[in-house]
Amino acid sequence: MRKRRNMETFNLSFLDVVCCGFGAVILLLVITKIYEPISIQESKVNMEELVIELERELNELKGESTVLNQEMIDLEEQISENSERKNKLSGDISSLEAEFNSSQSMAEVSDGVLNNLLAAKQELTEEMQRLLVDYDPLDDITVGGIPVDSEYVIFVIDTSGSMQNGAWSTVIEKVSETLLVYPEIRGIQVLNDRGDYMFSSYAGKWIPDSKEIRRTITQTLRFWAPGSDSNPAPGITQAINTFYSSDKKISIYVFGDDFMQGSVEAVCRTVARINKADRFGNRLVRIHGVGFPSGGSARPAEFAHLMRKLSEQNGGTFVALPNSS
Numbered sequence: 001m002r003k004r005r006n007m008e009t010f011n012l013s014f015l016d017v018v019c020c021g022f023g024a025v026i027l028l029l030v031i032t033k034i035y036e037p038i039s040i041q042e043s044k045v046n047m048e049e050l051v052i053e054l055e056r057e058l059n060e061l062k063g064e065s066t067v068l069n070q071e072m073i074d075l076e077e078q079i080s081e082n083s084e085r086k087n088k089l090s091g092d093i094s095s096l097e098a099e100f101n102s103s104q105s106m107a108e109v110s111d112g113v114l115n116n117l118l119a120a121k122q123e124l125t126e127e128m129q130r131l132l133v134d135y136d137p138l139d140d141i142t143v144g145g146i147p148v149d150s151e152y153v154i155f156v157i158d159t160s161g162s163m164q165n166g167a168w169s170t171v172i173e174k175v176s177e178t179l180l181v182y183p184e185i186r187g188i189q190v191l192n193d194r195g196d197y198m199f200s201s202y203a204g205k206w207i208p209d210s211k212e213i214r215r216t217i218t219q220t221l222r223f224w225a226p227g228s229d230s231n232p233a234p235g236i237t238q239a240i241n242t243f244y245s246s247d248k249k250i251s252i253y254v255f256g257d258d259f260m261q262g263s264v265e266a267v268c269r270t271v272a273r274i275n276k277a278d279r280f281g282n283r284l285v286r287i288h289g290v291g292f293p294s295g296g297s298a299r300p301a302e303f304a305h306l307m308r309k310l311s312e313q314n315g316g317t318f319v320a321l322p323n324s325s
Contacts, residue, residue: 195238
């Protein structure tokens with residue numbers, strides 16, 4: 001009886017302990033489950049805010065990347081343009097240096113002739129007085145009958161063999177004398193009868209007037225011998241088409257000894273069409289002619305006839321120089 005009672009007491013206490021232990025575990029689980037949803041909800045909220053912030057930063061980075069890419073493209077285009085401009089400027093510098101060296105070498109001539117230059121409208125030479133009987137000393141805008149009111153002067157010079165061999169020294173002399181009657185002009189240009197420019201760097205542009213430029217032109221004439229057709233028509237039309245302007249007073253001086261191609265009437269019609277007249281009928285480009293007795297010319301009479309008509313129709317004067325031989 002005693003032994004059985006002891007065993008029951010022991011079994012009851014053990015079960016109590018076990019039950020209490022299970023109860024404690026269940027209580028812990030209950031407590032834990034009570035606060036778990038709150039923690040999960042807070043974590044979810046924090047993660048959503050983080051995702052939103054990261055998306056915002058990503059969008060900002062994308063925008064900045066787009067701006068930087070565009071700036072990079074603009075910089076590359078600018079670098080390309082600057083490279084092209086640099087190459088062009090380098091070419092222009094090389095061309096200007098070559099032209100400067102050429103002009104400098106041509107300018108190394110004696111300026112003794114300049115000491116004898118006369119101002120505009122000064123006393124005429126005996127030859128001009130003899131040839132230009134229309135000279136009126138009371139006329140304030142003419143010298144030897146040639147109007148000198150122009151602001152721009154163009155020379156169209158026959159560079160053929162007959163001119164080079166028989167009259168070239170006289171050509172140089174007459175160019176200098178012509179420039180004497182224009183003390184100050186705004187621009188000069190020199191072409192041959194085919195329309196080729198003496199200075200290719202000034203093709204289609206006015207050469208600014210100065211003493212140095214006039215000296216360079218005179219010096220260059222000594223060695224200038226481009227091809228020629230002994231026909232002044234192309235040079236005249238080239239000069240008018242390129243330089244004609246209603247707001248400029250221009251004179252063209254045609255130096256030659258031959259008219260080998262075409263007809264006088266055809267040339268006069270062409271010039272009349274391109275050399276526009278103002279409302280008073282005056283041609284705004286004057287055309288003067290100077291005939292040179294080269295001795296080797298084949299048709300000097302045709303040249304004289306052409307230049308007389310052109311000069312008459314375009315407000316100019318024709319002068320035929322005498323044979324000095």
